[in-house]
Amino acid sequence: MDAKTDQNTPQDTGMTYAEYLSLDKILSAQTQLSDTHDEMLFLIIHQTAELWMKQILHEVTLAQSFIQADTPGAAHKPLSRVSRIQTIMTLAWDVLSTMTPTDYLTFRDQLGTSSGFQSFQFRELEYRLGLKNPKYLAPHAGDVRAHLETVLAAPSVYDETLMAMRRAGFDIPEAVASRDWAEPYTPSEAIEAVWLEVYRHPEKHWEYYQLGEKLMDLEDAFITWRFKHLTTVERIIGHKMGTGGSAGVGYLQGTLSKRCFPELWSIRTQL
């Protein structure tokens, strides 16, 4: 056997496909509360969304570490991957919308007060991207809450970006770099001016210009996901209250105006 064949021949380690993927755990985790047909789809749509959120957090962590290390160009790749995952997550609403209100009503009562409000990965993602609102800690307790509190008190991807830009010589005020990370971010003209400089001279600031666009891709897709959640919810439950106790569609409509990277949006008008 020559060296080339050797390299291409897999070694039998005894590991199987099912073992590697822990399929026994994953495929036995669809615990239905009812014997209705559509509950399986409801479970699987939520579980896959949680798995994708896990992967997104994994990518955002990597991107953030590159930004911290003053290599913003290296953050482009993980952020591009996030956008592609978001495309899949948004498409998933089309699958869920094959579930009619009548189908959903066959098992909705069984859900009690459980709700997407309790998705700790979703809240971690919001905090990591810069939407710092402590009121969303309320549904969480124990280790999960402690973890979310740590994330809330740490700089977001956007905070890290602005600090890296400061180290790179951009005119970022000291107050922005030393703010209380747990507080909601306040947009400012000073940061707008910095991004305007980047967008007016992309060739001079290529890595930050590209980073700005990757962050825009992410936020644009996030808003699209929120919008499809809203329309899917409206076609399934109309204007009923949510299982988490909110006004339902009315509450979700309010979340559409949230912005993680406000100056990246506002400079568009001025360019």
Ligand code: HEM
């Ligand atoms: C029949 C399908 C669905 C309905 C009727 C529905 C309804 C709602 C409603 C009414 C809320 C507002 C909070 C509340 O009062 O409960 C909400 C929040 C939420 N839902 Fe859904 N949802 C559905 C599917 C999904 C799926 C598949 C996901 C995927 C993970 C999801 C994730 C979330 C998240 C993360 C929130 C919190 C949003 C925020 O605070 O911005 N939902 N949902």
